[in-house]
Amino acid sequence: xxxxxxxxxGPLVAAGGLVILIFALRWTFRRGxxxxxxxxxxxxxxxxxxxxxxxxxxxxxxxxxxxxxxxDAGIRANLAQTLDGPRVMVxxxxxxxxxxLLRG
Numbered sequence: 104x105x106x107x108x109x110x111x112x113g114p115l116v117a118a119g120g121l122v123i124l125i126f127a128l129r130w131t132f133r134r135g136x137x138x139x140x141x142x143x144x145x146x147x148x149x150x151x152x153x154x155x156x157x158x159x160x161x162x163x164x165x166x167x168x169x170x171x172x173x174x175d176a177g178i179r180a181n182l183a184q185t186l187d188g189p190r191v192m193v194x195x196x197x198x199x200x201x202x203x204l205l206r207g
Contacts, residue, residue: 148185154192157201163189169205176204 148156157173157180160166166182166189173180178197183190193201 145184145186148183148187148190148192151183151185151192153195154181154183155195155198156190157193157198158191158205159187160189160191165189166191173201173204176200178204 158166158169160169163182163184169191170180170182173191173193178193178201180197180201181192183192191201
């Protein structure tokens with residue numbers, strides 16, 4: 104009896120492994136959803152959620168200097184490459200302080 108069981112056991116294990124592999128590959132290569140984040144895309148300055156644009160620098164380097172100036176003053180700032188060029192963005196609570204700092 105043990106001989107006939109071992110003869111049947113090998114193909115069943117192989118078939119089970121193949122089924123698991125098929126499901127894993129179907130899950131991995133299906134379309135529409137991904138565990139990898141999509142590449143960032145530029146939008147207009149109004150498409151950045153709660154962030155408010157406080158400066159429109161002429162170049163990315165100038166924008167980075169402006170962003171660092173705000174960061175040094177304790178204002179959380181981001182530099183975003185929008186469709187209209189680089190924009191320095193801050194949270195609405197910091198908008199007035201950021202504008203005052205950049206003016207003078």
